[in-house]
Amino acid sequence: QVQLVESGGGLVQAGESLRLSCTASERAFSSYAMGWFRQAPGKEREFVAAIRGTGGFTSYTDSVKGRFTISRENAKSTMYLQMSSLTPEDTAVYYCAAAVRVTRSVDYPGSYDYWGQGTQVTVSS
Numbered sequence: 001q002v003q004l005v006e007s008g009g010g011l012v013q014a015g016e017s018l019r020l021s022c023t024a025s026e027r028a029f030s031s032y033a034m035g036w037f038r039q040a041p042g043k044e045r046e047f048v049a050a051i052r053g054t055g056g057f058t059s060y061t062d063s064v065k066g067r068f069t070i071s072r073e074n075a076k077s078t079m080y081l082q083m084s085s086l087t088p089e090d091t092a093v094y095y096c097a098a099a100v101r102v103t104r105s106v107d108y109p110g111s112y113d114y115w116g117q118g119t120q121v122t123v124s125s
Contacts, residue, residue, distance in 0.1 A: 002026040002114040004096050009119030012086055016123075020081040022096030022116055030054075030074035033099040035106055036081045038092035038121075048094070049081060050106035059106050063089070086123045093118040 003025040012018055022034070035050035049070040050059045058070050069082040079096060097112035104111050 002029075002032075002098055004098060004114055004116035006094065006096050006116045006119040009094060009121045011122045011124065014087055014123055014125050016086055017082070017084040018086065018121060020083065020094055020096075020119060020121070022079045022081075024077045024079075024098060026077065026098075029077040029098075031100075033102050033106060033111075034070075034072060034079045035097045035099070035112060036070060036079075036094060037097060037109060038090075038094045039118075040092040043092075045095070045109060047107035047109070051079065052106075061107070083121070086121075088123045088125045091121060091123050093120050 004022055006022050008020040031053050033052050036048040037045050038048050039045040047061050049068055051070045051072055055072050067085045072079045095118045096116045098114040099112045102111045
């Protein structure tokens with residue numbers, strides 16, 4: 001069982017930045033595809049970004065392209081989401097997820113086997 005722990009959420013003002021971290025308990029972390037999803041109140045969970053095991057492939061939802069950067073540090077079993085130019089629309093609980101093997105696309109929640117507990121990001125206007 002892989003445990004994922006997110007950190008780095010908080011309250012910021014519009015235009016500011018935050019960096020989220022997700023640390024995995026599993027040494028096989030480097031072989032997993034990893035993703036960030038978010039869920040705002042009253043909305044469905046949505047894909048934010050994903051990164052393959054080697055870090056050579058990344059994917060982003062359109063609304064965060066150019067503002068968010070996903071990265072990973074396999075030696076530390078940690079993934080990051082650097083978020084800049086935050087807007088109130090980015091307010092949500094952010095979840096990290098790990099996929100042993102992506103069976104569909106990386107933006108599909110069902111592709112992921114393990115999920116973290118989530119970290120709240122609140123952006124005030």
